[in-house]
Amino acid sequence: xxxxxxxxxxxxxxxxxxxxxxxxxxxxxxxxxxxxxxxxxxxxxxxxxxxxxxxxxxxxxxxxxxxxxxxxxxxxxxxxxxxxxxxxxxxxxxxxxxxxxxxxxxxxxxxxxxxxxxxxxxxxxxxxxxxxxxxxxxxxxxxxxxxxxxxxxxxxxxxxxxxxxxxxxxxxxxxxxxxxxxxxxxxxxxxxxxxxxxxxxxxxxxxxxxxxxxxxxxxxxxxxxxxxxxxxxxxxxxxxxxxxxxxxxxxxxxxxxxxxxxxxxxxxxxxxxxxxxxxxxxxxxxxxxxxxxxxxxxxxxxxxxxxxxxxxxxxxxxxxxxxxxxxxxxxxxxxxxxxxxxxxxxxxxxxxxxxxxxxxxxxxxxxxxxxxxxxxxxxxxxxxxxxxxxxxxxxxxxxxxxxxxxxxxxxxxxxxxxxxxxxxxxxxxxxxxxxxxxxxxxxxxxxxxxxxxxxxxxxxxxxxxxxxxxxxxxxxxxxxxxxxxxxxxxxxxxxxxxxxxxxxxxxxxxxxxxxxxxxxxxxx
Amino acid sequence: xxxxxxxxxxxxxxxxxxxxxxxxxxxxxxxxxxxxxxxxxxxxxxxxxxxxxxxxxxxxxxxxxxxxxxxxxxxxxxxxxxxxxxxxxxxxxxxxxxxxxxxxxxxxxxxxxxxxxxxxxxxxxxxxxxxxxxxxxxxxxxxxxxxxxxxxxxxxxxxxxxxxxxxxxxxxxxxxxxxxxxxxxxxxxxxxxxxxxxxxxxxxxxxxxxxxxxxxxxxxxxxxxxxxxxxxxxxxxxxxxxxxxxxxxxxxxxxxxxxxxxxxxxxxxxxxxxxxxxxxxxxxxxxxxxxxxxxxxxxxxxxxxxxxxxxxxxxxxxxxxxxxxxxxxxxxxxxxxxxxxxxxxxxxxxxxxxxxxxxxxxxxx
Numbered sequence: 002x003x004x005x006x007x008x009x010x011x012x013x014x015x016x017x018x019x020x021x022x023x024x025x026x027x028x029x030x031x032x033x034x035x036x037x038x039x040x041x042x043x044x045x046x047x048x049x050x051x052x053x054x055x056x057x058x059x060x061x062x063x064x065x066x067x068x069x070x071x072x073x074x075x076x077x078x079x080x081x082x083x084x085x086x087x088x089x090x091x092x093x094x095x096x097x098x099x100x101x102x103x104x105x106x107x108x109x110x111x112x113x114x115x116x117x118x119x120x121x122x123x124x125x126x127x128x129x130x131x132x133x134x135x136x137x138x139x140x141x142x143x144x145x146x147x148x149x150x151x152x153x154x155x156x157x158x159x160x161x162x163x164x165x166x167x168x169x170x171x172x173x174x175x176x177x178x179x180x181x182x183x184x185x186x187x188x189x190x191x192x193x194x195x196x197x198x199x200x201x202x203x204x205x206x207x208x209x210x211x212x213x214x215x216x217x218x219x220x221x222x223x224x225x226x227x228x229x230x231x232x233x234x235x236x237x238x239x240x241x242x243x244x245x246x247x248x249x250x251x252x253x254x255x256x257x258x259x260x261x262x263x264x265x266x267x268x269x270x271x272x273x274x275x276x277x278x279x280x281x282x283x284x285x286x287x288x289x290x291x292x293x294x295x296x297x298x299x300x301x302x303x304x305x306x307x308x309x310x311x312x313x314x315x316x317x318x319x320x321x322x323x324x325x326x327x328x329x330x331x332x333x334x335x336x337x338x339x340x341x342x343x344x345x346x347x348x349x350x351x352x353x354x355x356x357x358x359x360x361x362x363x364x365x366x367x368x369x370x371x372x373x374x375x376x377x378x379x380x381x382x383x384x385x386x387x388x389x390x391x392x393x394x395x396x397x398x399x400x401x402x403x404x405x406x407x408x409x410x411x412x413x414x415x416x417x418x419x420x421x422x423x424x425x426x427x428x429x430x431x432x433x434x435x436x437x438x439x440x441x442x443x444x445x446x447x448x449x450x451x452x453x454x455x456x457x458x459x460x461x462x463x464x465x466x467x468x469x470x471x472x473x474x475x476x477x478x479x480x481x482x483x484x485x486x487x488x489x490x491x492x493x494x495x496x497x498x499x500x501x502x503x504x505x506x507x508x509x510x511x512x513x514x515x516x517x518x519x520x521x522x523x524x525x
Numbered sequence: 526x527x528x529x530x531x532x533x534x535x536x537x538x539x540x541x542x543x544x545x546x547x548x549x550x551x552x553x554x555x556x557x558x559x560x561x562x563x564x565x566x567x568x569x570x571x572x573x574x575x576x577x578x579x580x581x582x583x584x585x586x587x588x589x590x591x592x593x594x595x596x597x598x599x600x601x602x603x604x605x606x607x608x609x610x611x612x613x614x615x616x617x618x619x620x621x622x623x624x625x626x627x628x629x630x631x632x633x634x635x636x637x638x639x640x641x642x643x644x645x646x647x648x649x650x651x652x653x654x655x656x657x658x659x660x661x662x663x664x665x666x667x668x669x670x671x672x673x674x675x676x677x678x679x680x681x682x683x684x685x686x687x688x689x690x691x692x693x694x695x696x697x698x699x700x701x702x703x704x705x706x707x708x709x710x711x712x713x714x715x716x717x718x719x720x721x722x723x724x725x726x727x728x729x730x731x732x733x734x735x736x737x738x739x740x741x742x743x744x745x746x747x748x749x750x751x752x753x754x755x756x757x758x759x760x761x762x763x764x765x766x767x768x769x770x771x772x773x774x775x776x777x778x779x780x781x782x783x784x785x786x787x788x789x790x791x792x793x794x795x796x797x798x799x800x801x802x803x804x805x806x807x808x809x810x811x812x813x814x815x816x817x818x819x820x821x822x823x824x825x826x827x828x829x830x831x832x833x834x835x836x837x838x839x840x841x842x843x844x845x846x847x848x849x850x851x852x853x854x855x856x857x858x859x860x861x862x863x864x865x866x867x868x869x870x871x872x873x874x875x876x877x878x879x880x881x882x883x884x885x886x887x888x889x890x
Contacts, residue, residue, distance in 0.1 A: 117643035139642065161642040162689045186640055186737050188684060229684055256736075345872070363876060368746035370789060372871070372879050377599070403871045404599070405793065405879075407786075409742035414673045416683055417736025421743075424598045424790040424797050426871060448833045450606070470606065471834045484835040493606060 016086040016147045018128045023173065024242055031084040031499045034125050034170040035385060039305040040239035040248075042387040043459050044500040048507035049522045050462035054476045054486045060508065060521035061105030065093065077495040078512030080125035080170065081385070081456070084501050085147070089510070090128070091517065094120040094138050094168070099150060103503055105519055109150035113137050118166035119183070124237065124383070125170040127178060129198040134178050136167035142180050142196060156201040158182060163189045172238040174247060174278040177204060181234030181249065185296070188255040188416055191232035191270070195281060205281030209234065209251045209269045220266035230263060231255030232270035236300025236383060241316065241332060246275045246284055248305070248318055248332065252298035258366050259410050259419025266291040271299045273320055273328070275335060285335030288357050289322040294365045295348070295406060295422070296377050297324040303332075304388045304395065306436055310338060319436050321386050321397040323379030324348070326358055327439050341439025343432050344380035345401040348373050366406035366420045376404035376425045382454060385497040389459035392479050394433040394442055396457045396465050402427035431457070431467050433482060443482035447471075456497020458509070466509060468494035474511050474518070490518060565618030572607040572615060573600070590620030591800055592743050594808075598790070598797045609810040612798055617807070635734050646692050646730045656728030659721055663708040672732040683733050694726035748785045748883055756885025759878050764870065766792075766882075772889050780889040789883040793871070795864045812863040816840045818850060819857040833860065 018032055026045040027036035035042050049057060067076065076093030083090045089102040095115045099108040118138030127134045132153065133145040140159040145152055158180050159165035165184040172179045177195040191209040196202065209232030211217035213224050221227035233252035240247045254263060254270035269283075271290035276283050289299035299322050306317040306329075318332035325346030329339035337356025349358035364371050374380075378400065386397040404425035409418075429447040434440070449470035458466040465479045469487075474494055476486040492514035500509045509520045560566050588596065594616045597605075601612060635648040660672070664682075669675030672682040682688050691697045698718060700706070706714035717725065735741055760766040770776050779788060787799045796811045814830040818838060828842035832849075838858055839849040850856055862868070 115643070117641055117645070119640045162645070163686075164637060164641050166640075186637075187689075187733070188736075225681075257738075367876075369748045369750040369880055370745060370786075371876055372793065372874055374871075403793070405789065407745040407748075409744060409746070411746050412671065414669070414671070415736075416673055416681075417740065418738040419736070419742060421738060422599065423595055423786075424794040425601075426794050426796075426868060448835065450601070469834055471832070473834055473836070475835065487834070487836050 016088050017131045018085050020129075020173075022085075027500070028502055030086075031082065031501050032128055033083060033172060034081045034127075034237050035239065035302065036499060038174075038240040038242065039388075040237060040302045040385075041304055041306070041390070041459075042385055042457065042497065042499075043389050043391075043461070045461045046500055046502050046507045047460070047462045048502065048505070048524070049460060049464055049500075049509065051464050051478045051480075051485060053522065054462070054464050057476065057486055057509070057520050057522055059488070059518065060103075060506075061519040063098075063100055063105035063107070063517045063519070065096070065098065065515050065517075067093075067096065076120065077122070077493075077514050078517060079122035079383075079496050080512070081497050081499055082510055082512075082517065083126050083128055084499070085128055087503060088147070090126045090133055090147070091512075092123040092125050092135055093515075094123045097126060097133065097135055097145060097150065099147070100517075102501065102508065102519075103506075105517065111145055111150040111152070113141070113143060115139050116161065118161050119164075119168075121166075121168060121183075122383075123168050123170075127171040127173045129173045129178065132198060134171045134173070134180075134198070136169055136171065136180060138166045138168070140165055140167050140182075142167070142171065142178065142201065144198075144201060154201045156196060156203070158194060158196075159184070163187055165189060169235045170237060172240065172247070173198065174240050177278050179238055179247060179278065181236070181238070183233050183235040183252075185231055185233060185253055185255060185257055186417060188229035188231065190228055190230060191234055191251060193234040193238075193249065193276070195278065207276060207281040207283065209272075209274075211268055217268040220268045222262070222264055226263045229255060230267055230270060231257070232267075232272075233298070234300070236298070237302045237385060239303050239305050239318075240278070241305055244316070244333060245277060245279070246332070247278045248273065248275055248303040250274070250289070250299040250301060250303060250320065250322075252300055253293050253296045256416050257296050257418045258294060258406070258421060259408050259415030260292070260294045260365065262414055262416075264292070267293070271297070273299060273303050273318065273330065273335075275332065287328065287330055287335050287337065287355070289320065289326065289328060290324045290360070291357055292360055293324070294360070295324070295373060297322070297375075297379055299323065300383060301381055302385050304386060305332060306388055306395075307390075308393075308436060310437060317436065319388065319395055321381045321395065321399070321432075321434070323375070323381055324358070325375050325380035327395070327434055328356065329436055329439065339436070339439040341434075343397060343434055343439075343441065344399045344430075345374035345403070346380065364406075366408050366422075368408050368411055370405040370407050370423075372403060373406050373422070374403045375400060376402040376427060377422045378402065378427070378454075384454055385456040387457040387459040387465065388436070389461075389465075389479055391461055391463065392433075392459070393436060394459075394479065395436050396459055396467070396479075397432050397434065398429065398455060398457055398467055399432045400427045400429050429470050431465070431477065431482065433465075433479075445477060445482040445484070455494040455511075458498040458500060460500060466498045466500075466511070468511070472513065474498070474513070488518070488520070490516070492516075561622040563618055563622045565614040566622075568607065568611050568614050569618055572605055572611065587623045587625045588619070588739075588743070589625060590616065593619040593623075594798050594800050595743070598794070598799075601796070601798075609796075609798075613807050613810070616798060635731060637734070637737075640737075644692065646726065648727050648731045648734065650727075650731070652724045653727040653731045656721075656724035656726065659717065659725050660728050663710060663712070663717065664725075666709045667707070671735070672729055682729055683736055688729050688733060691726055691730070694722035697726050697729065698722040745786050748789050748880070749887060751877070751880030751882070751884035753881070753884040753888050755877075756881035756883070759881055760885055764878070764882065765866065769866065776886065776889055778889060780887040785883055785887050788886045789879065792867070792882060792886065793874075793879065795867050814863070815861045817859040817861070818848070819859075820850065821855040830860065833858070
């Protein structure tokens with residue numbers, strides 16, 4: 002008995018995540034990609050306010066140093082750090098670091114010996130008890146000991162020979178490690194799967210296409226097209242514990258651009274999906290981009306909002322989709338509540354009875370080109386948005402963008418890509434959207450060229466943290482959009498900011514290229 | 526497809542990956558493929574490495590200078606940050622150092638370089654040509670010209686796991702040996718062995734890489750579909766183009782100077798880096814955005830925009846002097862974008878307008 006108590010006391014000193022933290026607004030931890038299951042990226046902390054944020058100061062800098070990997074580029078930090086018991090964990094492809102969340106001092110670094118795969122980015126780690134989980138470009142789900150970064154096990158989750166790769170941050174739900182996969186070069190099917198956090202064994206896999214013979218399968222011209230129809234699961238996943246449903250988006254259909262071999266809506270690509278995490282069974286779907294032809298993955302975070310529509314409390318879900326549309330759904334049923342646009346989008350003829358956009362065939366890629374907004378990068382992309390329950394506003398760093406979409410391969414059976422967009426114009430802005438109406442409450446236009454690729458954090462101190470295209474990390478008034486403070490970090494802000502409080506000091510962390518910056522509001 | 530059949534389908538699909546579970550053997554020797562040294566390498570590393578993607582777009586198949594300029598234009602629109610002269614340097618570096626790949630396998634062939642497994646098959650284009658002769662004679666009648674399947678029983682080889690799992694004919698050779706696979710001429714499939722199987726493998730892997738975004742299909746089919754007369758009318762009328770441009774002045778001969786797709790891109794997105802036909806030289810930088818800044822003292826300073834954000838502003842005046850200010854309520858900043866009218870038109874053009882203008886400008890030889 003005595004030794005058991007001693008063991009418990011020892012365990013309390015090490016980094017261990019209480020699973021309850023995953024369901025609570027983040028304060029002294031940031032235990033998952035979005036900080037909590039809702040995907041709101043809303044910090045309830047109030048030491049930083051719109052009034053005092055001009056005094057926010059730099060507490061520490063952590064620059065990663067990597068031995069040459071043989072590839073041409075150093076990795077940019079696209080992961081959202083996770084913070085547990087004063088220690089921060091973050092990634093770039095093939096690498097995980099543990100650093101002190103107060104000082105930025107490195108505790109350990111884990112390097113995965115890569116066998117290849119696309120090193121486009123890694124979104125970060127998941128935490129279960131004292132274990133970490135992350136994905137690698139060569140298709141492995143790896144579990145590490147938080148204490149020292151030692152590998153416990155690894156499991157292959159996809160096949161690099163078919164040009165799958167893995168980049169997503171896994172999500173822990175109960176005794177499940179939910180892992181998505183990436184890859185849209187070859188015509189292969191997408192799926193999401195669950196693993197046992199202790200053993201790594203696979204619990205279930207859900208393919209992002211319908212069962213042959215079901216009504217949804219009729220949205221493909223053939224089973225062969227459907228089985229090679231893409232729909233990857235590389236975005237962030239959210240979870241409603243009461244409903245016991247996970248929510249995630251699916252990516253573009255295959256072939257990506259030259260689409261004549263896959264006429265139809267192409268379910269369940271480009272969808273928001275609700276799934277039971279215990280069984281892997283789908284509860285409902287909503288298609289953000291029926292028959293997408295522009296690589297507009299619907300993998301943007303499905304943000305869970307406990308809101309109020311027409312005086313009625315509602316369990317809602319909101320997505321600012323890469324295709325320029327903003328959707329609010331009832332997350333119990335998947336039924337549409339609001340459809341609007343949050344940026345230029347000229348590709349749809351309107352919306353159908355389900356609230357889904359109806360693609361305009363004239364804006365499909367054409368042999369002679371079609372001028373389309375948004376461009377391939379999208380009105381939004383993977384960088385996470387934020388929802389503040391204090392202001393009722395959904396914040397998204399967005400782009401008004403145009404490019405011309407061409408069919409390059411007009412042969413009988415195009416595969417893979419077969420076309421692309423070319424050139425373009427892009428202007429960036431931070432949009433604050435009223436979730437009840439989809440209307441833009443305020444819009445802050447960023448100076449500078451091109452669209453930003455960085456996330457947003459909102460706080461109970463009436464502050465929104467975002468970034469402009471000119472390397473500025475910016476704090477704005479969450480209610481009005483007025484810029485209040487900035488730090489020019491010298492290279493593009495590359496991830497979504499997070500916040501936590503330790504010993505009365507509220508920190509805000511953001512990555513820019515190969516460096517993490519820790520800002521702090523010191524108590525008076 | 527029944528559920529059971531589907532189960533078998535995926536069992537086969539992932540058999541190889543599941544077999545890789547368990548203790549991790551030593552990784553294969555990484556394929557070293559750093560960017561070649563050359564003028565502009567540092568700019569490529571800084572600009573391209575800081576944005577969206579990994580190295581696969583750069584080090585994949587290799588491209589012509591023209592294709593690289595298209596890639597770079599796309600990246601500018603997606604948020605890559607650099608000056609006009611730096612983008613020019615990037616195009617020159619990539620065009621010079623990463624041209625379309627050729628040569629022996631292992632010494633820079635065509636493949637999934639940077640996107641697939643490190644030990645993926647690299648195609649030797651010369652061997653692939655030999656392989657195509659075998660393919661055309663024995664395989665094409667069922668599997669089609671592009672190996673994407675033709676007849677009902679002609680499997681799509683681009684999507685075949687036998688091909689995707691193959692390295693230098695190992696899997697393909699075993700398959701032909703064991704399966705007594707039908708051939709066009711009726712010769713036993715097992716008789717295709719040794720060097721011919723390796724050649725066939727090079728050809729089939731090449732057909733797989735043809736479907737990648739870095740593949741050989743990089744040009745629009747035909748952009749000259751518009752009505753030149755309607756384009757002329759739009760140019761002089763609704764488009765307002767004639768307010769700034771003259772077909773006998775600045776646009777004289779533009780149809781001879783640029784490919785049609787280049788013309789199309791240039792009037793839509795005038796900041797694009799568009800090479801003229803057969804150009805070996807650079808491209809004139811786009812006209813700069815200018816600023817007029819008036820501090821509280823009322824003395825306006827004008828010049829070329831160097832930096833403008835919500836908090837600070839900087840310009841370089843005609844004498845080359847650099848001026849910088851913090852933005853305050855009393856500091857007046859007026860920005861002038863010489864291409865503002867082009868940007869406004871993006872919201873107005875129909876695709877018909879776009880094709881008509883392209884057709885019209887192409888007539889200005």
